[in-house]
Amino acid sequence: MTFAAHIALFILLGPLLVGVVRKTKAFLSCRQGAPVFQPFLDLWKLFRRGVVRSMTASWIFDLSAPVVLGASLVLAAATPLWSREVPLPMHFILFLYLMALPRFFQTLAGLDTGSAFGGLGSSREVAVSAMAEPALILSFCGLAYLGGADTVSGMVTGVPPGRVLWRPDVILLAGTMFLLLLAENARIPVDDPATHLELTMIHEAMVLDHAGVDLAMIQLASGVRLVLFSALVSGTLFPEALSLPPFLAIPAAVMKVILSGALIGAAEAGMARMKLSRVASYLLIATVLAAIALAVRHAG
Amino acid sequence: MPSALPYVFASAFLLPGILALLIRDPRRSRVVGFGGSAVASFLGLVVTMVGATRETPMRIPLPAPVPWVASELFLDGLSAFFLVLIFFIGFLVSVYAVGYMKEFDAHRRGQAAPLLLNLLLLSMAFVVSAGDMLSFLLGWEAMSLASYFLVVLDHEKREARQAGLIYLIATHIGTGGILLAFLFLVQTTGSFSFNGFAAVPIADPAILSATFGFALLGFGTKAGIFPFHIWLPYAHPEAPSPVSAVMSGVMIKMGIYGIVRFLFYLLPSPPVSFGAILLTLGLLSGVFGVLYAIIQHDLKRLLAFHSVENVGIILIGIGAASLCQATGRPDAAKLLLAGGLFHVLNHATFKALLFLGAGAVLQGAHTRNIEKLGGMMRGMPLTGIAFLAGSLAISAVPPFNGFASEFAIYRGLWAAAGSSGAVGVFLAAMAGLALIGGLAVVCFVKVVGTIFLGNARSAQASAARDPSVSMEFPMGTLAVFCLGLGVFPSFVMDRLMEITSFLPSAGVAAPASGGKPFTLAIALAIAIGGLSLLRTYLLRRNGQRAGGTWGCGFPYSTPRMQYTASSFADPILHVFQGILRPHTTRKERLSGRFLLEVEHETHFHDLLENGLYLPVYRLFVQAAFQARRLHPGFIHLYLGYILGALVLLLVFFH
Numbered sequence: 001m002t003f004a005a006h007i008a009l010f011i012l013l014g015p016l017l018v019g020v021v022r023k024t025k026a027f028l029s030c031r032q033g034a035p036v037f038q039p040f041l042d043l044w045k046l047f048r049r050g051v052v053r054s055m056t057a058s059w060i061f062d063l064s065a066p067v068v069l070g071a072s073l074v075l076a077a078a079t080p081l082w083s084r085e086v087p088l089p090m091h092f093i094l095f096l097y098l099m100a101l102p103r104f105f106q107t108l109a110g111l112d113t114g115s116a117f118g119g120l121g122s123s124r125e126v127a128v129s130a131m132a133e134p135a136l137i138l139s140f141c142g143l144a145y146l147g148g149a150d151t152v153s154g155m156v157t158g159v160p161p162g163r164v165l166w167r168p169d170v171i172l173l174a175g176t177m178f179l180l181l182l183a184e185n186a187r188i189p190v191d192d193p194a195t196h197l198e199l200t201m202i203h204e205a206m207v208l209d210h211a212g213v214d215l216a217m218i219q220l221a222s223g224v225r226l227v228l229f230s231a232l233v234s235g236t237l238f239p240e241a242l243s244l245p246p247f248l249a250i251p252a253a254v255m256k257v258i259l260s261g262a263l264i265g266a267a268e269a270g271m272a273r274m275k276l277s278r279v280a281s282y283l284l285i286a287t288v289l290a291a292i293a294l295a296v297r298h299a300g
Numbered sequence: 301m302p303s304a305l306p307y308v309f310a311s312a313f314l315l316p317g318i319l320a321l322l323i324r325d326p327r328r329s330r331v332v333g334f335g336g337s338a339v340a341s342f343l344g345l346v347v348t349m350v351g352a353t354r355e356t357p358m359r360i361p362l363p364a365p366v367p368w369v370a371s372e373l374f375l376d377g378l379s380a381f382f383l384v385l386i387f388f389i390g391f392l393v394s395v396y397a398v399g400y401m402k403e404f405d406a407h408r409r410g411q412a413a414p415l416l417l418n419l420l421l422l423s424m425a426f427v428v429s430a431g432d433m434l435s436f437l438l439g440w441e442a443m444s445l446a447s448y449f450l451v452v453l454d455h456e457k458r459e460a461r462q463a464g465l466i467y468l469i470a471t472h473i474g475t476g477g478i479l480l481a482f483l484f485l486v487q488t489t490g491s492f493s494f495n496g497f498a499a500v501p502i503a504d505p506a507i508l509s510a511t512f513g514f515a516l517l518g519f520g521t522k523a524g525i526f527p528f529h530i531w532l533p534y535a536h537p538e539a540p541s542p543v544s545a546v547m548s549g550v551m552i553k554m555g556i557y558g559i560v561r562f563l564f565y566l567l568p569s570p571p572v573s574f575g576a577i578l579l580t581l582g583l584l585s586g587v588f589g590v591l592y593a594i595i596q597h598d599l600k601r602l603l604a605f606h607s608v609e610n611v612g613i614i615l616i617g618i619g620a621a622s623l624c625q626a627t628g629r630p631d632a633a634k635l636l637l638a639g640g641l642f643h644v645l646n647h648a649t650f651k652a653l654l655f656l657g658a659g660a661v662l663q664g665a666h667t668r669n670i671e672k673l674g675g676m677m678r679g680m681p682l683t684g685i686a687f688l689a690g691s692l693a694i695s696a697v698p699p700f701n702g703f704a705s706e707f708a709i710y711r712g713l714w715a716a717a718g719s720s721g722a723v724g725v726f727l728a729a730m731a732g733l734a735l736i737g738g739l740a741v742v743c744f745v746k747v748v749g750t751i752f753l754g755n756a757r758s759a760q761a762s763a764a765r766d767p768s769v770s771m772e773f774p775m776g777t778l779a780v781f782c783l784g785l786g787v788f789p790s791f792v793m794d795r796l797m798e799i800t801s802f803l804p805s806a807g808v809a810a811p812a813s814g815g816k817p818f819t820l821a822i823a824l825a826i827a828i829g830g831l832s833l834l835r836t837y838l839l840r841r842n843g844q845r846a847g848g849t850w851g852c853g854f855p856y857s858t859p860r861m862q863y864t865a866s867s868f869a870d871p872i873l874h875v876f877q878g879i880l881r882p883h884t885t886r887k888e889r890l891s892g893r894f895l896l897e898v899e900h901e902t903h904f905h906d907l908l909e910n911g912l913y914l915p916v917y918r919l920f921v922q923a924a925f926q927a928r929r930l931h932p933g934f935i936h937l938y939l940g941y942i943l944g945a946l947v948l949l950l951v952f953f954h
Contacts, residue, residue, distance in 0.1 A: 047838065048842060049842055050839075050842040050843035050844060050845070051839060051842070051843075051844045051845075052844075052845055052846075052847040053844055053845070053846055053847070054846075054847065054848065054849040054850075055846045055847065055848060055849075056675070056754060056755055056848075056849050058677040058678065058684075058752070058753060059677075060677070060688075060753060062835075063828075063832070065831075065835065066828050066829075066831035066832040066834075066835055067828050069827075069831055070824065070827030070828035070830070070831050071824060071827070071828070073827050074820070074823050074824055074827050077823065088819070088820075088823060090820070091707075091711075093707060093710045093711075093714075094698060094703075094707065094820070096734070097696060097697065097698050097703055097706075097707075097737065098697075098698050098820070100695065100696070100697045100737070100738075100741050101692075101697050101698065101824075103741065104692065104695065104697055104741060104744075104745060107745045107749070108745060108748060108749055108753060110749075111745070111749030111750070111753045111754055111862075111863065111868075112749070112753040112754060113754070113849040113850075114674075114675075114753075114754035114755040114849055114859065114861075114862045115849045115850065115851070115861075115862070116861050116862060116863055117850075117852070118863070119749070119754075119862060119863020119867065119868060120863060120867075122745065122749065122863070122868070123746075123863060123867065123868040123869075123870065123871055124871055126738075126741055126742040126745050127742060127871035127872050127875070128871075129738060129741075130735070130738030130739050130741060130742050130872070131735075131738070131875065132738070133734040133735050133737060133738035134731035134732070134734050134735045136734065137730055137731055137734040138727065138730075138731050141714075141717075141727060141730065144714075150714065198852070208850060209849060209850055212838075212839075212842060212844075213835050213838045213839060213842070214835070217831065217835070276871065277874055277875075280875040287731070291727075294723075294727060295724075298723055
């Protein structure tokens with residue numbers, strides 16, 4: 001039961017988070033923007049639509065959307081969002097490496113239609129995530145030290161409550177995780193999900209040939225992944241909320257997601273997209289920050 | 301009874317090979333030669349599996365090659381592990397070769413291939429079970445020569461001859477290093493047998509370092525560790541694909557066997573620096589190997605560079621294990637060594653699979669250049685699935701086996717970083733391993749995407765079909781093992797923890813919570829399967845139609861408009877251009893003001909090849925030309941040399 005609730009919460013909060021981000025961005029740039037619940041309507045429409053499938057594509061293209069969403073949900077099952085218990089406890093390294101599974105199929109599907117855009121998106125996607133890998137593992141190591149456990153749920157829920165916000169290593173780690181959140185989820189300054197030109201995109205260029213159900217699954221999966229990252233950051237910063245009884249914990253989780261959506265939206269509204277060649281430096285900065293956090297932890 | 305075993309195996313491998321030479325019909329010769337080797341390997345696998353349950357090491361005396369030295373086979377857990385590896389891959393590759401080697405039917409020399417392959421398998425089995433220096437070196441040399449002849453099997457091609465020459469030089473420099481390392485041990489201990497070596501530790505640190513250094517040079521060359529990897533990208537592509545599979549999957553692991561044997565058995569209590577050196581070399585091999593692989597267009601050359609990468613990962617495990625052993629962290633050491641050895645087996649599985657898949661692609665499309673392939677999933681669906689499984693495994697994507705062993709290494713590094721001491725070293729190793737893993741994903745998305753997906757870039761690629769059953773069966777089996785070893789890693793890990801039991805441990809074996817790969821595999825299967833069913837249902841309800849790929853509003857799209865392997869690798873190339881050093885040449889042909897043609901070429905030079913090896917090689921060649929003046933062909937002068945030598949001997953050694 002809690003298992004179904006856990007997964008359902010991720011699936012529901014994903015589009016909500018995306019909606020909040022868009023609304024915040026619109027508000028900060030003095031536009032009205034679409035309603036917050038627009039992503040839900042989009043998904044509903046996509047799930048009811050037929051599919052035009054490229055004649056070039058092979059079975060990998062057909063398998064990609066279920067793999068992307070399925071693997072993201074398995075990852076979600078290991079992430080604490082509203083309770084200390086998770087349905088599927090997972091070692092943090094297994095968690096990191098499992099993130100490669102949806103990426104592998106997603107990028108292959110991008111190449112499968114034989115479109116130049118798909119290849120462009122795939123190529124950039126794997127390059128960005130490969131360079132993000134050291135920063136990810138170092139910041140996960142930092143979180144694991146902080147929580148004193150090596151499972152993802154243990155490391156977030158094991159963070160000692162109270163005054164944790166004022167520790168320099170916590171702040172550095174949360175900052176690194178936020179930088180990685182932007183890079184791994186196709187947000188500004190690394191990627192712009194709302195641009196109108198495919199040549200400048202990463203994620204959207206890759207999924208250009210997906211339609212209907214496939215596109216809905218992929219968009220749902222990226223929402224789930226965004227919630228997952230924001231749950232890791234907010235869980236570390238406010239571990240107290242995870243110990244609340246369920247009737248309080250779920251609203252608290254929703255609040256955290258809305259807050260992180262506002263934060264991501266604000267960050268995106270204040271920045272421009274970087275040149276692709278600058279992304280490497282951006283990720284190097286994240287790696288160095290994580291390394292400093294680890295050094296601070298061992299020095300102090 | 302066991303004393304007859306070496307003779308039984310020698311004849312089981314060599315007789316079919318000799319028969320294959322004698323039979324005139326090339327097809328029958330292939331079946332007898334490779335079939336015989338498959339039977340012998342299968343037999344060996346069964347015997348080793350049964351024998352591996354023995355508690356005490358097995359010792360089989362051999363007739364001495366030199367009168368006053370005893371020679372013997374010595375089989376312990378480590379030997380048995382490598383024997384399983386040799387026979388397992390040997391069996392599958394032999395089955396594959398029955399179908400594949402028909403490429404060589406037109407040439408009489410193709411009939412030498414079975415004998416050479418069998419000799420290679422037999423000599424490797426001999427190397428890992430040798431109990432003394434002389435039999436080890438004998439096996440080592442037989443292995444090197446058999447593989448040399450297999451590399452130059454296609455000796456009408458200039459590239460094959462060149463690759464053979466580079467390999468021959470490299471392997472003999474290596475043998476020289478191993479010989480010197482052994483001689484230091486003989487000098488210290490006065491014994492020729494491995495047990496004798498292990499009994500007396502080397503006291504003098506200078507001699508200890510020299511022994512390790514020469515052993516590292518020798519075994520590192522065979523294993524393809526970073527500064528000594530130079531022969532590997534030449535020799536692997538030129539050998540026939542089943543031979544590449546054996547060389548990359550198994551033969552380079554003989555170098556790993558040697559390093560483990562020296563570091564943990566023959567040189568008891570090595571200093572910290574040895575482990576640190578190996579760990580550093582492992583990280584360098586991993587990063588350089590995968591970076592050089594990303595920029596390759598030649599499929600087999602690319603796979604060869606991935607061997608450099610994976611040997612690096614293995615060395616990270618072994619080096620960190622030695623480091624932990626030296627600094628009093630035996631728990632982590634045990635996990636790391638077991639993880640490194642597990643990666644030896646896993647790399648053999650997926651790399652053999654990938655080379656066999658490359659062979660099938662090569663046979664179908666007659667090119668190794670991946671820029672000319674594409675869309676082959678349609679014509680070769682079975683090969684495509686097997687190759688995809690191998691690619692997921694080599695990219696360390698769970699739940700495949702490449703991840704299983706890297707996970708063990710990670711857990712070891714994490715345990716080592718958790719106890720006091722040089723935390724930074726182990727955390728840096730983890731970050732390095734993560735970068736290697738991420739780059740491997742880049743490379744294999746590129747490979748699978750450009751070969752099997754999209755549109756065919758040449759007529760040959762679209763005409764290629766799945767190969768015969770004798771080639772499909774080994775690929776399928778290896779693909780199943782790639783998944784099976786990843787889902788049930790404890791079958792192998794438990795055995796390896798026993799083999800490494802000479803490292804004391806206190807409760808490290810318990811798998812970390814949430815690391816259960818079987819649970820994960822089930823969860824993934826349910827999630828992905830359920831969503832696929834949902835997708836099928838929705839597609840049936842909502843309707844699906846086929847259309848062209850969206851071309852940005854343009855009506856045409858040709859295979860030339862697809863992303864190529866080079867363009868795919870470009871972002872990584874851009875970031876790492878300081879290391880990869882691309883040389884770009886651009887030629888323009890103008891007619892008046894109009895640009896008619898642009899030629900744009902990018903080449904890469906291996907840093908070490910141009911910076912270190914070629915200058916040294918040229919120096920040697922010059923010295924050899926100078927030395928030639930010493931023998932101009934006058935018999936008087938030669939007699940004078942003899943006289944001079946005698947006088948010098950009498951003066952110095954009287």
